Amino acid sequence: MRTILIVSAAVLGLSLAACSKPAQEKAATDANAMAEDAGAAMNNAADTASEAASNAGEAMTNAADKAGEAMTSAADKAGDAAAKAGTEMKEGATAAKDAVSNAMSGDEKK
Helix, strand or coil: CHHHHHHHHHHHHHHHHHCCHHHHHHHHHHHHHHHHHHHHHHHHHHHHHHHHHHHHHHHHHHHHHHHHHHHHHHHHHHHHHHHHHHHHHHHHHHHHHHHHHHHHHCCCCC
């Protein structure tokens, strides 16, 4: 943007110094048109960048949501497995206690 303004100012300055009044007016009109075109191009670029950033943000949010769902599912499965293992350990400990008790009382099952 700065380069375009410098070029426009240089063209305008040279036009004012070396040209007749009609030529100066045409140069000023051309410089204004160039500045407007440059401004429109910058606005388009900014809009495109803004849209791209919005799309990237939406994609990141979707990815985070999916990752959160996967982690919740994995945690639920791990919790279920831990509960099952705990139940099996309790049953095994109870069976071992009963076997020791029976062995000590002489009622060992064969």
